[in-house]
Amino acid sequence: MREPVWEFLIVNYLFLGGLSAGIFFVSAFCTWLQTDGKPVYPRIARTGALLAPWPVALGSFLLIFDLGKWWRFWKLFVIFRWESPMSIGSWLLLVFTGITLVNLFAWLTEDERNALFARIPARTPGRARILALNRDLGSWKRRLAMLGFPFAIGVGIYTGVLLGAVQARPFWNTNLVAQLFLFSALSTGTAALILARMVEKGPRDLAEFRFLYTLDICLILLEFFIVLPYLIHGQLSVLAVREALSLVLGGPFTFIFWGLFLGAGLLLPLAIELWEFKPVLMGSGTLHITRGLAMTAAGLVIFGGYVLRYVFVFAGQASGFR
Amino acid sequence: MANPKRYAMVLDSRKCIDCKACVVACKAENDVPPGVFRNRINAEHGGAFPRLRASFDPEQCHHCDNPSCVRVCPTGASFQREDGIVQVREADCIGCKYCMIACPYDARFFNEETRVVDKCTFCAHRVDRGELPACVETCPSKVRTFGDLTDPRSALHALLESRRYRVLKPQTGNGPQLYYLL
Ligand code: SF4
Ligand code: SF4
Numbered sequence: 001m002r003e004p005v006w007e008f009l010i011v012n013y014l015f016l017g018g019l020s021a022g023i024f025f026v027s028a029f030c031t032w033l034q035t036d037g038k039p040v041y042p043r044i045a046r047t048g049a050l051l052a053p054w055p056v057a058l059g060s061f062l063l064i065f066d067l068g069k070w071w072r073f074w075k076l077f078v079i080f081r082w083e084s085p086m087s088i089g090s091w092l093l094l095v096f097t098g099i100t101l102v103n104l105f106a107w108l109t110e111d112e113r114n115a116l117f118a119r120i121p122a123r124t125p126g127r128a129r130i131l132a133l134n135r136d137l138g139s140w141k142r143r144l145a146m147l148g149f150p151f152a153i154g155v156g157i158y159t160g161v162l163l164g165a166v167q168a169r170p171f172w173n174t175n176l177v178a179q180l181f182l183f184s185a186l187s188t189g190t191a192a193l194i195l196a197r198m199v200e201k202g203p204r205d206l207a208e209f210r211f212l213y214t215l216d217i218c219l220i221l222l223e224f225f226i227v228l229p230y231l232i233h234g235q236l237s238v239l240a241v242r243e244a245l246s247l248v249l250g251g252p253f254t255f256i257f258w259g260l261f262l263g264a265g266l267l268l269p270l271a272i273e274l275w276e277f278k279p280v281l282m283g284s285g286t287l288h289i290t291r292g293l294a295m296t297a298a299g300l301v302i303f304g305g306y307v308l309r310y311v312f313v314f315a316g317q318a319s320g321f322r
Numbered sequence: 323m324a325n326p327k328r329y330a331m332v333l334d335s336r337k338c339i340d341c342k343a344c345v346v347a348c349k350a351e352n353d354v355p356p357g358v359f360r361n362r363i364n365a366e367h368g369g370a371f372p373r374l375r376a377s378f379d380p381e382q383c384h385h386c387d388n389p390s391c392v393r394v395c396p397t398g399a400s401f402q403r404e405d406g407i408v409q410v411r412e413a414d415c416i417g418c419k420y421c422m423i424a425c426p427y428d429a430r431f432f433n434e435e436t437r438v439v440d441k442c443t444f445c446a447h448r449v450d451r452g453e454l455p456a457c458v459e460t461c462p463s464k465v466r467t468f469g470d471l472t473d474p475r476s477a478l479h480a481l482l483e484s485r486r487y488r489v490l491k492p493q494t495g496n497g498p499q500l501y502y503l504l
Contacts (some may be wrong), residue, residue, distance in 0.1 A: 005422045005432075068417015068437040075397045075416055086420050087396035168390055168426035168494060186386070321426055321491045 004317045009066040014159040014309045015188075016059030017093065018181060019302075021156035024052040024100055026215065028145035028152065041208050045141075047196045048189075049107035053100040056155070060093055061222015084167045089158045096151040105142045106137035154186035159309075163316055171319035172246035176230045177312065180223060187219035188305035189297040191269075198295050209289055213277050216301065221271045227262065243320035253315045261311055265304015272297035328471040329444055330499040331455075332481045337496065340365060344457035346467070348382075351445060351456035358431045359488040360442040361457055372460065380465060382442035382457075383408060383429040384490070387497030391421035391430065399438075405470075406499065407444045415439055416441045426494040445469070469481040471499075 027048020031040040039045050064073045076090040108116070117134045120127060137144075163172040178281030194212050197204075234245040247256035272293050279285035340363050348360050356375045361382035369375040385408045392400045392408060399414035400421050410421075415438035422430040422439060433440035445455035449468075453459070458466040469478030481487075 005419045056387055063467060066418075068419070069415070069430060072414075072416045075414060079397050081396060084396045084420070086394065086418060090396065125373070165394065166390070166424045220457050238493075317423060320428075321494055 005316055006313055006317065009062045011064070011306070011309045011313045012058040013063045014162075014313065015180070015306045016055040016062070017159050018185030018305065019188050019192060019310075020052050020054070020056030020059070020100065021152045022098070022186045023048050023055070023192055024096075024103070024148055024189070025152040025156070025186055026190050026212075027052060028103075028148050028194055030211075031141050032143040034142070039141075040274050041205075043066055043205065044193055044197065044208055044212065046107050047200075048193055049100075051105050051192065051196060053097060053104055056093065056097050056100065060097065085158060085162045089162055091153075092154045092158055096148070096155045099144060099151055099207075102137070104139050104147060106144055110136065110275040142154060149274055153182065157182040160187070165314060166316075168321070169244070169316045169319050170238075170240040170321065171247065171316040172312065173241075174205070174233070176226055176233070180226045180230065180308070181312075183219050183223040184305045184308050185224065187216055187223060188302050190216040190219060191301035191305075194298040195295060195302075198291060198298070204289055206286055206289070209227070209294075210280065210287055213273055213287060214308045216317065217270065217273050217277065220273070221268055224266060224270070227266075240319075240321045243322070244315075247315045247318055248311065251315075252318075256307060257311050261304055261307040265300055265307050269297040269304070274301075325472055327473070328499075329406050329449065330469070330471045330478060330501065331385075331444070331458070332467040332469075332478050332487070332501045332503060333380055334465050334467075334481075334503045335377065336503070337377045337465045338363065338380060339463055340376075340378045341462060343460045343462055344380060347456040347460035348442070349449075354440070355433060355435045358433065358440070360431075360440070380457075381427065381429075381490070381500070383425075383444075384427055384496065384498030384500045385442075385444060387499060388495060389494055390424040390426065390494070394420045394422065394424040401500070403446070407446050407449070408441075409443055409446065410439055410441065412438050413438060426491050426496060427498070 009281035027045050027219050029050065031039050033040045057200065064070050067073060076087065077094065080091065081087040105113075106291050117131055117224065120130055157178050160178035163169075164175060164177040190212055194209070194216065197208060197212070231245065234241045247253045274281075276288045276290065276293060280287050334438065343362060344364065344474060345359055345361055348354065352358055352360060361380060364379045364381050366377045366379075367374065375418060385406055387406065389400070389402060389408050392402050396418065397414050397416055399411045399416070400408065401411065402408050417432070417438050419432060419439060422432065428441055430439050430441040431501060445453075448455060458468045464471070467478050467481055469476035473479060481503065487501045489498045
């Protein structure tokens with residue numbers, strides 16, 4: 001087996017990029033869903049808007065840090081090569097991060113904005129111009145959400161395209177990887193919002209949780225129904241792909257794939273969420289929200305999303321043609 | 323304007339005695355740091371005592387016709403010259419290592435001294451002066467023949483016309499340009 005070239009920093013970055021994309025997507029969705037001109041789930045929307053920029057910013061930082069010559073990273077932005085997923089991805093990341101930051105700002109209350117701007121030291125050059133930026137962007141929320149949708153999807157899917165485009169690594173070289181990463185990104189984002197809403201004090205809004213649970217259950221199921229064809233299709237494919245899959249079917253990544261990703265990261269949280277959701281499904285009541293269970297499920301989804309990136313980054317690099 | 327050249331290499335692996343003179347010559351010629359190599363000998367041993375078999379296949383960058391390393395490079399640092407030689411422009415490489423992953427032949431490595439990706443250049447600096455790559459010149463058992471595929475008078479042409487050959491991993495579609503005589 002060859003030595004991996006991309007290591008944990010890349011795993012972290014793929015995960016964090018996806019996490020932000022997912023958080024933003026759900027938050028934007030909640031902004032976009034309106035009744036009587038008001039967002040239906042304003043608290044999810046705001047929590048998401050406040051959280052979304054940070055994982056991707058950290059991830060991009062890690063990515064740049066991982067370069068052999070990090071100070072040359074600007075070269076990514078003076079050259080555009082449509083054939084290279086990394087080139088497309090860098091631009092997507094840049095624009096997406098920009099949108100999440102503006103969006104965060106749009107969701108700040110007036111007091112929060114004032115507090116933020118009050119921190120600018122008096123002698124900062126161009127202070128007046130910076131202060132002029134303190135404007136109420138609240139009315140932009142819905143437009144920002146719509147503008148951000150394609151970029152969030154783009155960031156969520158591109159991390160999978162980045163790997164899938166490498167024809168030399170049969171473990172990756174299928175378009176299913178891109179879809180899998182996308183749904184996983186959206187699902188981890190949803191889970192992060194469930195967690196964030198859980199830790200906040202105050203009465204729980206059942207409608208909010210019902211929405212998040214519905215979304216997460218759908219996303220986990222979608223993910224599951226991509227993993228299945230991925231495995232079946234691969235098994236029916238050429239020898240190199242079958243050999244690549246053997247890395248998770250009896251090979252060194254078997255436990256991580258089946259036990260940690262599929263079992264602990266996908267099916268177990270699905271079971272918990274379905275259990276909590278059962279009264280709604282049966283039409284016999286509202287969903288339970290058991291704090292411990294809900295947080296466990298959300299934590300497991302996030303864990304599963306991370307393990308997915310781990311398995312794909314490392315198993316993919318171990319695969320090859322003979 | 324003359325037709326562009328297309329440089330390639332023919333390898334007569336059966337003549338290879340695993341002396342590694344080419345490996346050493348390449349390191350000396352190109353200042354390759356310790357621990358990493360631009361070319362290698364893939365040794366394979368088989369059979370059971372006393373009937374043993376050993377085969378040695380020299381390998382390096384295949385200077386592919388349709389190089390996946392060039393395709394994925396985000397900055398254009400990896401590129402293909404008119405004459406087919408695939409290069410890394412050191413000043414443009416950011417060291418993202420995407421090309422290393424995309425090469426089906428594992429021909430690339432990370433050079434800790436330059437902090438960018440490195441690989442066989444077919445000794446382009448020598449070829450441009452009309453000389454042969456260092457590995458070709460050094461090989462004591464004449465395993466290697468380097469030349470221009472478009473030149474019908476080249477020794478390389480004669481070999482490919484008269485002998486059967488194979489390329490490695492043709493199914494990747496990269497169009498490798500190291501020809502191994504059978
Ligand atoms: S052998 Fe690898 S590094 Fe060389 S041209 Fe082909 S893909 Fe690129
Ligand atoms: S490591 Fe350098 S040559 Fe390779 S893909 Fe990245 S920028 Fe291009």
